[in-house]
Amino acid sequence: MSRQSWKGAALLNPAPPVLVSCGRADGTGPRPNLITVAWCGTVCSAPPMLSISLRPERYSYGIIKEGGVFCVNLPTRALAKAVDWCGVKSGRDVDKFAAMGLTAAPATAVDTVLLAESPVNLECRVTQLLPLGSHDLFLAEVAAVDVDESLLDAHGKLHLEKADLLAYCHGAYYTLGKRLGGFGWSVRKRPKAR
């Protein structure tokens, strides 16, 4: 293979294009909002923590900085249009929940709203805010997870493969494709997949 060397760029792909919800559930304070965030990731297993990065000029930035809480709502194929739309529009101009026909429901562990149409909601409490440049990094603990029962089997086990989650890759949204194998398949004597 012949390769070119370019200057640095944000080319880590694919990313999860999550819908971040914020604002109080009781109607006080700024109007709750949904913002699409692909600059995010898990950062720790114990305690469970994730990060989201936001530009300070975003409407949601101030809400999350002030409130110290937000929800990460996993994006599904059924939500694809809302995922794109909430990444383009500003909550300063429009009530995104109303405009997309979506439901803001109270979170259980933190004082904010979750997106009821998303089957998995990660309720987060900010632990640290780090300015990095164009974006500020919010580090947060996942205080609770809400899971739609349609993703659970008879034993209560989560089947996230039923959620039809989205990936974002280099400017476009994708479904997940073929399952190639589970963690550890390469060292099993009788691989179950492939």
Place this chain on the structure above:
Amino acid sequence: MSRQSWKGAALLNPAPPVLVSCGRADGTGPRPNLITVAWCGTVCSAPPMLSISLRPERYSYGIIKEGGVFCVNLPTRALAKAVDWCGVKSGRDVDKFAAMGLTAAPATAVDTVLLAESPVNLECRVTQLLPLGSHDLFLAEVAAVDVDESLLDAHGKLHLEKADLLAYCHGAYYTLGKRLGGFGWSVRKRPKAR
């Protein structure tokens, strides 16, 4: 939808299961290694920055902490077995490049190796290390990007959709599936996709 509320968990999905390479290219110091990391993400656009989280007990942790550099090599379907294997085995016990028949090539901007069989390599320089719990968070600037020319068109434009990248979701590896639309498709008058 009826939902259950669980305690917090690291359920942000899907994630990119990248192959992180580390160790000096000149043969001095610890043996170069490849470690699979799904706890990663972009954290800033300008400057371009990403994060990876590692458990301190990992072989690669000390190498990256000491050297202050690593490469994020994007995982492709052709590398799926190596991606899984490098997440299960330890570089303390085995030369993963040799065992998987892979090539460690010198990076261009930082003193470490890249995975030659990956078509996109993000050369990173650590800017901050934050202990969080089970994992420590490395924040890093992307100093350079190496791109295989097979992904470029006649105008030199990158077509990452040709790379057949992998996603990791709740314990399993997936290809990317159907392209649903490009960023902004929901507000275009004549959507090109869907």
